[in-house]
Amino acid sequence: MSDSAESVDKFLKAATNPSLALLLDPEATVPDLKLARGQNFWLDQSFTWLVRALALGTVSTLLWIGWVIFQQAQPAIQRFGVGFLWSQDWDVGELVFGALPYIYGTLVSSAIALLLAVPIGVAVALVTSEDFLPLWVRLPFAFILELLAAIPSVIVGLWGIFVLIPFLQPIQQWLYQLLKWLPLFSTEPFGPSLLVAGIILAIMILPTIAAISREALLALPDELRSASMALGATRWETIVGALLPTSGSGILGAATLALGRALGETMAVTMVIGNSPQISLSLLDLGYTIPAVLANEFAEALDALHVGALMYLALILFVLTLLVNVAAVLMIQVVSQSRR
DSSP states (O other): OOHHHHHHHHHHHHHHOOOHHHHHHTOOOOOOOOOOOOOTHHHHHHHHHHHHHHHHHHHHHHHHHHHHHHHHHHHHHHGGGGGGGGGOOOOOTTTEEEEEEHHHHHHHHHHHHHHHHHHHHHHHHHHHSSSSHHHHHHHHHHHHHHHHGOOOHHHHHHIIIIIHHHHHHHHHHHHHHHHHHGGGOOSSOSSSOOHHHHHHHHHHHHHHHHHHHHHHTSSSSSHHHHHEEEHOOOHHHIIIIIHHHTTTHHHHEEEHHHHHHHHOOOOOOOSSOOOOOOSSSSSTTTTHHHHHHHHHHHOOOSSSHHHHHHHHHHHHHHHHHEEEEEHHHHHHHHHHTTTT
């Protein structure tokens, strides 16, 4: 065999099986295949640049949206400044605007939704991912639950008006009669309320939490369950001590995505919250949210200051959503690093 043929033979052996090549010839050098261009090098490079361009386009679009909202909000920013955040006045006739009732309603209704939806969503994820039920029951149940996310919010709002509010009215009245000494239930309910808005938001974000948490639990290896139970843990102890902590980052991500939707939900909340710009500790009282006031007033806003105030509210909602997502990413990283 010629020298060139021997070189080619060594290269092929090293490329296909580097360990075998080193065993046959200890002086052979193993090529770094990452530096090889390969037959589809240009196709790979084109795909890489396409992915980079799409990622850059997404970030640019996000910054562009923020810049446009900021520009449109300039009249209100220059007129009211930072005091817009804690002012409670909203008088279109006098052109006096404040954001606090809307920020309060948005945060409270979203918090109620998260408090209700997270435990129920995680429980649903456990039931549909573990073997508590037969497989022929779990799969249709998970599929039907995920279909809830596909229902338009205006349909959910109509259901809230004609079904949920009449159903909850006796319960709200019972809470008022029994617990009216508590500030949370100190006002007589009229039907629409912060509590109803929070419950309808919980129903809307429940599929997101359940579906993502279920996928996080299904991704756990069966060896983890077997190892925990082999050490003497019960099913409950395995879930609490092994499964939920290990899938905690996934469940946290699910709650974050759900909170982002709850903060920005418009139609369903507008139809059941009462649309009253006030700050009340009572969950049975009427309320208002930022998306709701944007939906109700933007089409009729004629004065530049009124439009600017609405865009200022939109900018606040934009920043709130970004902060929630940034905080969630940081929390997921902290949780992931703490388990390493």
